[in-house]
Amino acid sequence: MAAVDLLVTGGRLVTPDGVRSGDVVVSGGRVVAVGETGGRRGTADGVRSGGVVVSDGKIVPADREARRVIDARGAYVLPGLIDSHVHFRTPGLTHKEDWPHGSRAAVAGGVTTVMDMPNTVPPTLSPEAVLAKAELVAGTSLVDYAFHVGADPDRPELLADIDPGVAVSAKVFMAGHHTAPTVVRDPGQLDKIFAAAAAGRVRLVLHAEDDAVYALLDRWRGAPVRHRDYERYRPRTGPISAVAQVVRLVERHGTAAHVLHLSTAEEADLVTAARAAGLPVTFELTGHHLSFTDVDTRRLGAKTRLAPAIRQRADQDRLWEAVRLGEVSSLGSDHAPHTTEEKCRPVPDAPPGLPGVQELATAVWTGMRERWPDESPDVAMTRLVRHLAEEPAALFGLRGKGRLEIGADGDLVVFEPDHRWLFSARDVRAKCGWSAYEGWTMAGRVRTTVRRGEIVWDADTGTFGSPTGHWVR
Numbered sequence: 001m002a003a004v005d006l007l008v009t010g011g012r013l014v015t016p017d018g019v020r021s022g023d024v025v026v027s028g029g030r031v032v033a034v035g036e037t038g039g040r041r042g043t044a045d046g047v048r049s050g051g052v053v054v055s056d057g058k059i060v061p062a063d064r065e066a067r068r069v070i071d072a073r074g075a076y077v078l079p080g081l082i083d084s085h086v087h088f089r090t091p092g093l094t095h096k097e098d099w100p101h102g103s104r105a106a107v108a109g110g111v112t113t114v115m116d117m118p119n120t121v122p123p124t125l126s127p128e129a130v131l132a133k134a135e136l137v138a139g140t141s142l143v144d145y146a147f148h149v150g151a152d153p154d155r156p157e158l159l160a161d162i163d164p165g166v167a168v169s170a171k172v173f174m175a176g177h178h179t180a181p182t183v184v185r186d187p188g189q190l191d192k193i194f195a196a197a198a199a200g201r202v203r204l205v206l207h208a209e210d211d212a213v214y215a216l217l218d219r220w221r222g223a224p225v226r227h228r229d230y231e232r233y234r235p236r237t238g239p240i241s242a243v244a245q246v247v248r249l250v251e252r253h254g255t256a257a258h259v260l261h262l263s264t265a266e267e268a269d270l271v272t273a274a275r276a277a278g279l280p281v282t283f284e285l286t287g288h289h290l291s292f293t294d295v296d297t298r299r300l301g302a303k304t305r306l307a308p309a310i311r312q313r314a315d316q317d318r319l320w321e322a323v324r325l326g327e328v329s330s331l332g333s334d335h336a337p338h339t340t341e342e343k344c345r346p347v348p349d350a351p352p353g354l355p356g357v358q359e360l361a362t363a364v365w366t367g368m369r370e371r372w373p374d375e376s377p378d379v380a381m382t383r384l385v386r387h388l389a390e391e392p393a394a395l396f397g398l399r400g401k402g403r404l405e406i407g408a409d410g411d412l413v414v415f416e417p418d419h420r421w422l423f424s425a426r427d428v429r430a431k432c433g434w435s436a437y438e439g440w441t442m443a444g445r446v447r448t449t450v451r452r453g454e455i456v457w458d459a460d461t462g463t464f465g466s467p468t469g470h471w472v473r
Contacts, residue, residue: 004025004026004027004032004067005026005027005028005067005068005410005453006024006025006026006027006067006068006069006070006410006450006453007023007024007025007026007068007069007070008023008024008025008026008069008070008072008077008412008414008450009023009069009070009071009072009073010023010071010072010073011023011024011072011073011075011076011077011414012072012075012076012077012378012381013034013076013077013404014076014077014078014079014381014382014385014404015034015403015404015405016390016403016404016405018382019076019378019381019382020036021036022034022035022036023035023036024077024404024412026410026412026450026452026453027410027453028453029409029410029452029453030400030407030408030409030410030452030453031404031405031406031407031408031409031410032406033406034404034405034406068455070414070448070450070455072414074416075414075415075416075417075447076381076413076414076415076416076417077404077412077413077414077415078110078381078384078385078389078404078412078413078415079385079389079390079401079402079403079404079408079411079412079413080110080111080112080113080389080401080402080409080411080412080413080449080450080451081109081110081111081112081113081360081361081385081388081389081413082111082112082113082114082115082388082389082392082393082398082401082402083106083111083113083114083115083332083333083335083357083360083388083392084114084115084284084330084332084392084395084396085115085117085205085260085261085284085286085330085332085333085334085335086102086106086114086115086116086117086332086333086334086335086357087116087117087119087334087335087336087337087353088102088103088114088116088137088335089102089120089337090116090120090133090136090137091120091121091122091132091133091136092120092121092122093120093121094431095339096337096338096339096342096431096432097335097337097355097430097431097432098140098431099136099137099140099141099467100140100141100142100467101429101430101431102114102335102357102430102431103140103141103142103143103467103469104142104429104457104464105335105355105357105358105428105429105430106142106143106357106358107142107143107449107451107456107457107464107465108358108427108429108446108449108457108459109357109358109359109360109361109362109446110361110413110415110446110449111143111357111360111361111449112143112144112411112413112449112450112451112456113143113144113145113146113398113401113411113472114143114144114145114146114357115145115146115147115148115168115392115396116133116137116145116146116147116148117148117171118147118148118149118150118171118181119150119171119173119180119181120133120181122181123150123181123182124147124148124149124150125149125150125151125152125155125158125181125182126149126152126158127149127158127162127163127166127167129149130147130149130166130167131166133147134147134471137471138470138471139467139468140467141467141469142451142456142457142464142465142466142467142469143451143456143469144401144409144411144451144452144469144470144471144472145469145470145471145472146167146168146396146398146471146472146473147166147167147168148167148168148169148170148171148205149162149166149167149169149170149171150170150171150173150181150182151170151171151172151182151184151193151197151204152182153182153183153184153186153189153190153193154182156189156192156193156195156196157196158196159193159196159197159199159200159202160196160197160199160200161200162200162202164202164397165473166473167202168203168396168397168398169202169203169204169205169258169396170193170197170202170203170204170205171204171205171206171207172184172190172193172204172205172206172207173207174190174206174207174208174209174210174211174242174245175207175209175210175211175214175238175242175307176211177307177351177352180207183211185211185212187245190245190249191249191252191253194249194250194252194253194255194257195253195255197253197255197256198253198254198255201256202256203256203257203258203395203396204255204256204257204258205257205258205259205260206242206246206257206258206259206260207260207261207307208239208242208243208245208246208259208260208267209234209238209239209242209307209308210237210238210239210241210242210245211238213237213238213241214233214234214238217233217235218233221233223347223348224347224348225347225348226347227297227298227301227302227305227347227350228294228297228298228301230297230305230309230347231294231297231309231310231311231312234307234308234309235309236263236264236266236311236315238308239262239263239264239267239308240264240266240267240270243259243262243266243267243270243271244270246259246281247270247271247274247279247281250274250279250280250281251274251279254280255280256280256281257280257281257282258281258282258283258284258329258330258395259271259281259282259283259284260283260284260332260334261284261285261286261289261308261332261334262283262284262285262289262319262322263289263308263309263310263311263315263319264311264315264318265314265315265317265318265319267283268283268318268319268321268322268327269318271283271327272322272327275327282329282330282395283322283327283328283329284328284329284330284331284332285319285322285323285328285330285331285332286331286332286333286334286356287331287333287356287359287360287363287364288304288306288310288334288354288356288436289310289311289315289316289319290316290319290320290323290363290364290367291363291367291436291437292304292310292436293310293311293312293313293315293316294309294310294311294312295313296310297310300436302343302344302347302350303343303354303434303436304354304436305343305350305351305352306334306352306353306354307352307353320367320371323364323368323383323387324372324383326383326386328387329387329391329392329395330387330388330391330392330395331360331364331384331387331388332360333356333357333359333360334353334356335355335356335357335430336352336353336354336355336356337353337354337355337430337431337432338351338353338354338432339432340432340433340434354435354436355428355430355432355434355435357430358427358428358429358430358435359423359435359437360388361384361388361415361446362423362442362443362444362445362446363437363440363442364384364388365380365381365384365415365417365442365443365444366440366441366442366443366444368380368383368384369417369443369444370443377417381415381417389401389402389403390402390403398472400472401472409452410450410451410452410453411450411451411452412448412449412450413446413448413449413450414446414447414448414449414450415444415445415446415447416444416445416446416447417443417444418443418444419444419445419447420441420442420443421441421442421445422439422440422441422442423435423437423438423439423440423441423442424438424439425438445459446459447459447460451465451469454466454468
């Protein structure tokens with residue numbers, strides 16, 4: 001009998017087959033058994049360790065202690081969460097964030113796999129640039145990781161031959177901001193990018209705002225002088241116009257497209273209608289668009305200056321409805337830290353973006369419990385796992401990720417659903433040292449995060465594991 005490495009016992013397991021109480025066994029970095037103690041599920045190869053025996057499809061107690069045991073009674077056990085939208089700022093912008101800090105923030109939020117965006121210095125616009133970034137990241141990350149390559153408007157033909165083992169998608173910026181490396185403003189270039197991506201079977205992920213709309217408004221109004229006016233200067237017409245363009249191009253070319261950080265009710269309606277019509281278009285919602293409204297921006301100012309902008313309560317209500325109905329495909333943080341000094345620049349020069357990978361799961365869980373207090377916690381947690389693990393893994397082809405089942409990577413999260421706590425600046429693990437969520441009372445807590453069988457975050461002791469995350473190819 002071969003010894004196994006980790007036993008997580010007594011939790012509420014969130015599996016593809018439903019939620020039930022039981023145990024999880026991890027050996028060699030993979031899940032080898034999932035089920036009730038002495039119950040019906042497991043492997044059939046007779047694996048045994050101290051504290052647990054896996055034999056004949058059952059998990060039963062043994063006479064010795066396991067190498068590591070996590071008592072998950074009173075908590076949920078989730079598959080490791082996936083944040084498909086982070087900016088860890090390597091290379092060139094590491095004064096704002098870096099992989100050691102960003103990955104600590106991730107595991108403290110229950111995230112075990114991230115997908116990094118290409119707007120760095122220099123930008124990641126080719127397979128060679130992705131490989132160079134991977135070399136810089138190796139040995140510094142607590143989480144496993146993958147990369148989005150940037151779509152170069154001057155070389156759209158590159159997308160027809162992208163190795164999916166190098167990049168999980170190609171990022172298109174349809175509007176400019178402080179860190180956007182290549183903005184596709186020309187409709188002809190955008191059409192070529194969609195055509196090349198369709199030919200190469202590459203999924204496009206899009207920052208969909210219409211730069212021409214904003215340029216027109218800026219020529220008329222000038223720049224905002226107060227953060228509370230920012231939403232009026234970057235209004236809903238920008239993303240609505242851009243998403244309509246995306247839907248037309250998907251219909252024309254058959255390109256798989258994933259629209260990032262939807263902010264308005266109309267965008268959610270457009271993409272949902274397009275998907276219902278059979279088009280391969282999906283969308284992401286961010287924690288901050290679900291958490292804040294333009295009213296909060298009057299209080300928080302630069303902290304919630306974002307691209308796209310924070311919208312009104314009616315928009316937020318529609319986005320939450322998309323979560324409840326399962327219309328959204330992924331939840332992402334758009335973790336994009338800036339220093340306090342940068343955020344305190346004059347209003348026209350303050351960059352959009354905030355840290356969010358640490359806060360994402362707990363903020364969404366808090367929002368669900370506040371909005372739907374009578375909903376079964378099992379139903380709510382299943383929804384969270386679907387959009388923060390299962391669907392991102394399927395969407396971007398991450399084998400072994402996103403599902404709590406035999407054969408999957410041993411990525412687990414022990415989540416305490418009823419642990420109320422105050423999020424403060426001292427809890428922030430991102431390098432920038434601040435969060436828009438400071439002062440929030442969170443409704444749940446990530447107690448333990450496990451990546452491929454190793455404990456990489458223990459909230460009770462405040463300790464991290466080793467930076468041995470690897471590239472998921």
